[in-house]
Amino acid sequence: MELLIIGIFTLGYLAITLEHNLKVDKLIPALAMMAFLWAIIAMSHLPVFEVDTALRELKPTHLEEILLHHLGKTAEIIIFLLGAMTIVEIIDYFNGFFTIKNFIKTTQKKGLLWIFAILAFILSAIIDNLTATIVLITILQKVILDRNTRVWFAGLIIIAANAGGAWSPIGDVTTTMLWIGDKVTTLLLIKYLLIPSIVCVVVPVVIATFLPAFQGHIEQDDAADEGKDHPRGARMLYLGLTAIVFVPVFKTVTHLPPYVGMMLSLALVATFAEIYSKAKINITSLDQESDDHASHSPVHSSLSKIELPSILFFLGILLAVAALESLGYLFVFADSLNAAIPNTDIVVMLLGAGSAVIDNVPLVAASMGMFSEPMDHPLWHFIAFAAGTGGSMLIIGSAAGVVAMGMEKIDFIWYLRKISWLALVGFVAGSLTFLLLRDFVF
Secondary structure (H helix, E strand, O other): OOHHHHHHHHHHHHHHHHHHOOOOOOHHHHHHHHHHHHHHHHHHOOEEEEOEEEEEEEEEOOOHHHHHHHHHHHHHHHHHHHHHHHHHHHHOOHHHHHHHHHHOOOEHHHHHHHHHHHHHHHHHHHHHHHHHHHHHHHHHHHHHEEEEEEEEHHHHHHHHHHOOOOOOOOOOHHHHHHOOOOOOOOOHHHHHHHHHHHHHHHHOOOOOOOOOHHHOOOOOHHHHOOOOOOOHHHHHHHHHHHHHHHHHHEEEHHOOOOOOOOHHHHHHHHHHHHHHOOOOOOOOOOOOOOHHHOOOOOHHHEEEEOOHHHHHHHHHHHHHHHHHHHHOOHHHHHHHHHHHHOHHHHHHHHHHHHHHOOHHHHHHHHHHHHHHOOOOOHHHHHHHHEEEEEHHHHOOOHHHHHHHHHHHOOHHHHHHHHHOHHHHHHHHHHHHHHHHHHHHHO
């Protein structure tokens, strides 16, 4: 039975990794794998356990209890992401992100590279690396008309966005998982990872400024931007970003789960959005009397644009990994891994490299069940950094890379030849910086 369960998980994992080759959305194998694993556990009456990380032991429990426990933990992440995605879509409804373009004045390629890298680093820490990449590549398409030049900028945006998302509890879904799972806290996460993340993006950008692709100036088409400004766009941008940043503060003050603060922020942003759109404030209304009325509601419009496939993927993969954890497999695997490779730093760096090949969400989910270190142990911060930045080494290794690949039709081999080495240099430089700060400063 153990071989069957591991076999199903391996096949499902492989299907997720080969999503683009199979042309099958990764949510399908994730949901199927999750359902099959829990069905086998239930029908075979396999014993399930709750991992006591403090005592490093497995405590027998009931199937319904452990499944409900894992569903609750997964739901916390999903509801949090739903709130964040909705706020971002509301900002976009008012063309709020277009306000950022007004800050871009230079036409020098080196200057533009630094501007986009800094914007990606900061924005990804606030609205997550995936959304930051979408926003900045959309702006990039308005600023740089030549696609051959644009793809180089897109490659560096991927590196900067992933680095920026690593040091913020709301910047990357894997970091959010660790934060909600009480593995890291906001202040210490920033303390440990801000400087390594800066090194991770600065080193590749500095090197890139010497490459021929970033020499000279670009041509701009000012007429392409007509009609894009919204009178409330800038205000909604600042309100939305402030509301998202408020969530960690709310958690620190109230000690409530992060999704509660995110729902409060969503309520605030949605209220102002309804007022500014001059629509009736009735968020829960499903009145379909007039399609025209529905189209004027920014909340309804924003909710319809949320990436539900990503939400369902998180549901499937997190509960699938939870099945292995409940059976005690991850606990046993962790002991075997620690015996084979006593140096956990090497294990974490391998995890970071692995996140470039396979999805980092299940990798981090597995690590949360493998290691028993207490909250805010440097190991968890290193995992957050490695999983967040390691994916930049391949264009399919992160959500930011995948979305950039789709938006700019970036070739996998081109990225491997031109950008991957820059991402590798940044990852190694950031990792070494983390290890030096951990051992000699903190």
